[in-house]
Amino acid sequence: MQTTLEPTTSFEVTEKGFYGHFGGAFIPEMLYPNVEELRQNYLQIIADPAFQAEFWQLLEDYVGRPTPLFLAKRLSEKIGATIYLKREDLCHTGAHKVNNTIGQMLVAQRLGKKRIVAETGAGQHGVATATVCALMGLECIVYMGSIDMERQKPNVDRMRMLGATVIPATSGSQTLKDATNEAMRHWINNPVDTHYIIGSVVGPHPYPDMVARFQSVISQEIKKQLLVKTGSENPDYVVACVGGGSNAAGAFFHYLNEPSVRLVAAEAAGQGVTSGHSAATTALGKPGVLHGSRTILMQTEDGQVIEPYSISAGLDYPGIGPLHAHLFDSGRGDFYAITDDEALQAGFELSKLEGIIPALESAHALAALSKMGLKQTDVVVVCLSGRGDKDLSTYSKYL
Amino acid sequence: MTQELTQNRIIELFTQKSERLLNVYFTAGFPELADTITVLRGLQEAGVDIVEIGMPYSDPVADGETIQQSNGKALHNGMSLKTLFAQLAGCRSEITVPILLMGYINPVLQFGVENFCQKCQEVGVDGVILPDLPLDLFLTEYAPTFREYGILNVNLITPQTSESRIRHIDAESDGFIYMVSSASITGSVKGVTGPMKAYFERIQAMNLRNPRLIGFGINNHETFDTASQYANGAIVGSAFIRHLEEKGTSAESIRAFVQTIRA
Numbered sequence: 232m233q234t235t236l237e238p239t240t241s242f243e244v245t246e247k248g249f250y251g252h253f254g255g256a257f258i259p260e261m262l263y264p265n266v267e268e269l270r271q272n273y274l275q276i277i278a279d280p281a282f283q284a285e286f287w288q289l290l291e292d293y294v295g296r297p298t299p300l301f302l303a304k305r306l307s308e309k310i311g312a313t314i315y316l317k318r319e320d321l322c323h324t325g326a327h328k329v330n331n332t333i334g335q336m337l338v339a340q341r342l343g344k345k346r347i348v349a350e351t352g353a354g355q356h357g358v359a360t361a362t363v364c365a366l367m368g369l370e371c372i373v374y375m376g377s378i379d380m381e382r383q384k385p386n387v388d389r390m391r392m393l394g395a396t397v398i399p400a401t402s403g404s405q406t407l408k409d410a411t412n413e414a415m416r417h418w419i420n421n422p423v424d425t426h427y428i429i430g431s432v433v434g435p436h437p438y439p440d441m442v443a444r445f446q447s448v449i450s451q452e453i454k455k456q457l458l459v460k461t462g463s464e465n466p467d468y469v470v471a472c473v474g475g476g477s478n479a480a481g482a483f484f485h486y487l488n489e490p491s492v493r494l495v496a497a498e499a500a501g502q503g504v505t506s507g508h509s510a511a512t513t514a515l516g517k518p519g520v521l522h523g524s525r526t527i528l529m530q531t532e533d534g535q536v537i538e539p540y541s542i543s544a545g546l547d548y549p550g551i552g553p554l555h556a557h558l559f560d561s562g563r564g565d566f567y568a569i570t571d572d573e574a575l576q577a578g579f580e581l582s583k584l585e586g587i588i589p590a591l592e593s594a595h596a597l598a599a600l601s602k603m604g605l606k607q608t609d610v611v612v613v614c615l616s617g618r619g620d621k622d623l624s625t626y627s628k629y630l
Numbered sequence: 631m632t633q634e635l636t637q638n639r640i641i642e643l644f645t646q647k648s649e650r651l652l653n654v655y656f657t658a659g660f661p662e663l664a665d666t667i668t669v670l671r672g673l674q675e676a677g678v679d680i681v682e683i684g685m686p687y688s689d690p691v692a693d694g695e696t697i698q699q700s701n702g703k704a705l706h707n708g709m710s711l712k713t714l715f716a717q718l719a720g721c722r723s724e725i726t727v728p729i730l731l732m733g734y735i736n737p738v739l740q741f742g743v744e745n746f747c748q749k750c751q752e753v754g755v756d757g758v759i760l761p762d763l764p765l766d767l768f769l770t771e772y773a774p775t776f777r778e779y780g781i782l783n784v785n786l787i788t789p790q791t792s793e794s795r796i797r798h799i800d801a802e803s804d805g806f807i808y809m810v811s812s813a814s815i816t817g818s819v820k821g822v823t824g825p826m827k828a829y830f831e832r833i834q835a836m837n838l839r840n841p842r843l844i845g846f847g848i849n850n851h852e853t854f855d856t857a858s859q860y861a862n863g864a865i866v867g868s869a870f871i872r873h874l875e876e877k878g879t880s881a882e883s884i885r886a887f888v889q890t891i892r893a
Contacts (some may be wrong), residue, residue: 255764255767257735257762257763257764257767258762259691259692259761259762260784260785260786260787260788260791260810261692261761261788261790261810261813261814261815263764263788263790263791263795264686264788264790264791264792265790293688382741392867402695402698403689403702405859412689413693415691416691416692416694416815418673418693419691419813419815420813420814420815420818421813422788422790422813423790423813435838439774461736519736519740520735520736520739520762521689521733521736521741522689522691523762528736531708531738532737532740533711533712533737533740534687534736534737534738534739534740534741535687535688535705535737535743536688536689536710536736
């Protein structure tokens with residue numbers, strides 16, 4: 232289903248990379264040439280018909296797009312609304328992340344890069360990156376927090392099997408934030424031939440915009456599929472989990488300028504928003520700069536980044552993408568804080584009701600449904616961002 | 631150059647001395663919280679030309695392991711910008727060496743940029759290095775405030791910085807330009823290589839209006855000597871942090887370190 236990646240909304244990023252008060256490119260000079268090279272070229276590269284053809288072909292033949300929009304009847308009955316699941320868990324590699332890695336890989340190739348570096352939290356982005364590197368024959372280095380390497384071991388093995396070098400990030404909380412720091416450092420040390428594939432809508436401009444464009448295939452498909460199923464492109468709600476927020480950015484993208492569609496973001500509250508073990512950024516954060524952009528950030532009064540916590544390795548990030556910060560700040564998005572327990576319960580519930588084991592990340596989005604005050608007539612699309620195989624060891628502790 | 635900046639200690643320094651300047655970095659509140667002034671005094675007594683005090687940050691992406699660990703330790707010790715300014719208050723009665731603060735933008739933003747500049751002026755800080763504050767943002771949003779309080783903003787260039795951007799940075803800088811020796815984070819480079827020398831020569835030939843100090847990978851007499859042949863001097867960071875960790879903060883130990891660099 233070839234189409235374009237053009238922005239359609241007033242939430243479009245500015246030339247300097249800002250969404251409202253958030254965004255920008257706060258980077259050391261060592262990264263300036265790389266980021267500037269990307270900024271000056273990404274729009275032309277992805278608008279090129281040859282790029283578009285290759286991108287859409289790979290999404291169709293390799294990723295398996297379009298992914299289904301599934302009417303979850305038993306879940307709908309339970310919740311008391313019409314619930315559709317956008318099945319990103321059925322993408323090759325098991326999550327939406329591959330939409331972006333394919334896009335960035337093709338950009339990297341056109342910039343003449345020989346090596347790819349990436350960070351990963353849950354391992355889904357690392358696997359998606361390792362996969363496209365294998366596909367294209369590029370060297371792949373993935374940084375992953377050493378704690379995440381333990382709790383997401385199957386993904387570590389997958390990356391290694393795909394030929395990637397997985398390097399543990401041992402600083403700080405040894406999770407996604409630190410893996411991102413290490414990947415940025417690697418890029419600083421290897422500026423000429425390396426492209427850094429950021430896995431979420433975070434980082435310096437143009438990453439948040441570029442990643443959102445590659446993920447916008449999700450909302451583009453939802454519109455077409457929902458029209459066929461319901462006669463309207465627009466649901467009442469689109470729900471997605473937000474760590475950095477790439478699946479949410481993709482699910483929201485073509486609805487950003489449709490005010491009748493409420494955009495709902497589920498953040499990880501961990502053991503509870505006020506427990507001191509949380510990653511509920513909008514509830515706990517305030518404006519600050521991390522990893523190259525101004526966003527909402529969990530930080531101390533002195534501006535030191537607070538270590539986040541979530542049972543879901545993909546959501547324990549202390550910030551959110553600048554687009555999401557703008558959605559929160561402007562009131563366009565509704566943000567819910569979902570605890571570990573609520574997410575686990577929602578994960579078990581979907582497994583039993585629909586025969587789909589969701590990733591713990593996606594389970595956070597599902598858990599938001601019972602908090603939204605839904606009416607029987609409401610049509611809701613939940614972005615089921617990934618599958619739960621990687622989380623079995625966590626789920627099994629609660630069986 | 632504004633009137634305030636003509637009285638800036640860094641600018642004064644470069645008008646008096648143009649060769650073999652040694653700038654030494656250390657992290658505030660490291661190894662112990664109360665060590666900031668001890669180390670500063672030690673470096674002055676040992677005869678360094680500029681002291682760069684690190685404002686510790688939880689996520690220092692342009693720094694390597696050594697400096698990150700010292701940042702972590704300092705934060706664990708309880709260091710903050712508020713504490714640092716309290717420690718530096720009154721130090722100008724005995725400290726005459728120019729002082730730079732080096733750190734990342736987020737703690738400064740939370741402190742408040744104007745408040746920060748005002749405090750810098752109050753305690754006698756001459757300039758700052760904020761690697762993740764982009765030059766264009768600095769110029770559009772913060773330059774007037776920095777100028778009002780007479781605080782220099784030192785900018786970096788790297789081997790990958792284009793000639794036109796170097797010219798732009800040179801035009802917009804006062805004090806000196808921080809030449810990052812190679813594509814790297816701090817503390818990760820060993821020695822001065824051929825390509826580094828070619829880059830040093832290229833920059834030397836550009837005849838920039840600002841003096842230049844070379845940093846990253848300067849860790850002994852040989853590297854300091856080589857850097858000094860191509861620039862006005864050099865900056866030592868990680869090597870000094872390691873020294874403080876291993877040999878302590880006594881004046882004698884600091885003097886010994888500085889002597890090995892200067893030899």
